[in-house]
Amino acid sequence: MSSALVFGALLGLGVLLALSPLLWPAKAEPGRGRATSSRVADELALAGLAGVPIAVIVIVAALLALLAGAIAHAVFLVPVLTIVATALGAALVPLVIRARATRRRASNRAVWPDVVDHLVSSVRAGMSLPDSIGALAELGPSSTRAAFAVFDDEYRRTGNFGACLDRLKGTLADPVADRILETLRMAREVGGSDVTAVLRGLSGYLREDAALRAEVVARQSWIRNAARLGVAAPWLLLVVLASRPEAIVAYDSAAGAALIIAGVVVTIVAYQAMVALGRLPEERRWFH
Template identity: 55%
Template sequence: MAPLLGVLAGAGLFLVWWSAWEESGGRAARLPRASRLDDLLRNAGIEKVSGLGLITTCFGLAVFVALVFFVVTRSMPISCCFGLFGGWFPVALVRWRALKRTAVLRQLWPDVVDHLRSAIRAGLSLPEALIQLGDKGPEELRHLFRDFGADYRSGGQFDPALNRLKDRLADPVADRIVEALRLTRDVGGSDLGRLLGTLSEFLRESARTRSELEARQSWTVNAARLAVAAPWIVMVLLASRPEAVAAYNTPLGAAVLLGGLVVSVVCYSIMLRIGALPQDERVLR
């Protein structure tokens, strides 16, 4: 009898442990976390390219640029350096587009909030207020709110459609607006109009201040980029001379190129980190 009780107790403990493990795994499966590259692509407004597709593009462009420089210079060290630059170019382009889109959205969100406030004060429900932004909202965001309207009409469920809208917008300000609307719909309340009015004023003041800071910062960043690019522009000119190519084909020349590449990357990264303005992070996913 005692061995049987021991076996049953052990089986019970194992089942408890196993159920807890399944719950944790199920929760992770229900809430998958996107990779940083996927987040970057969504921030840039690129919806039809995945993180794997971006990596493949970087690799293909790196190989192509390296082959072109090798055909022109017949120098493997020089070709590898510029191949690395070519492979980094798609990521840099996507980051630039993400920053540009964020700056544009920063100017549009106050208008979006004002449209929502006016629609809600006119008696429209929250789904209707969001759907009408597909026709009356800012031009750059209308297609996203039209997609929200299609999702809501097809399923009739507000929360799933709102989650998909938040994923498409991929913006910290949009996260706050969406969660405020969700909370208001769940718990009710009569202060939504006042909340949206305060939020609109805050967003306008924040966008104005940040635009002034970015304007003052731009000349420093551009000067640093020129300082980093200048040596490699000189390298391209030197690659047209056979004696320079022969010098860089030696182990010492390759070491000089590698050291210059490391210094350029490290110094440029430090410059960006020191001079970067604080960025809003998406915490309400």
């Protein structure tokens, strides 16, 4: 009975620690709390989950954590492995959201020059700026058409260009989109005949930046692959070894628990270091 209570307490503590950043974000400093909330909102928007409440994501993460912990406990009967599996289950949802947001950000980087080119063509054809943006719902790249369609519908209903532009920036959640839209806002509010020249210059810069990033990412892909292989290999070996009863007895001891915990810490630190070596700096959103 005492071992079951200890195991239950450790399991609950692991779930609580894994979900604490999402459960209590308001405990941070005011400025930092707003920045964290903004980053979370941007990640959700890029991942296509802008309308999903944070509470739903927390509940799903908690259910996955309990499921992973239950499976690990049923298979291995080792408390420390159960705790590790519970933490990994809780982290699965944030990792998937971040991966989807990263892929969406990378794919959008290649389409923004086309968006600018369409805007330049529309402005030179005599269309107003709101109509030029709304036309991207049909003429723009397929990955951004839905966001521009929402802008076009809201602008036709409200006629408030600034508010609709702010909502469009929140939907796109991209620093490049912020720069493009703020350029259009300034052109509408203060006027100016050089907006097409500015947009053409921005389009050229975006194409050069996207080509350079693609080349660097291709050359550094081996770093990411090596990091994933280095993380997965020892844990796959652990699963294979844990299939033998004598290995289960060894890992169920104090020394085995210390070895697993040390392995988790080393794995996390090594993976983060490898990813940091291959990560390119991302632009920050200065205009949201």
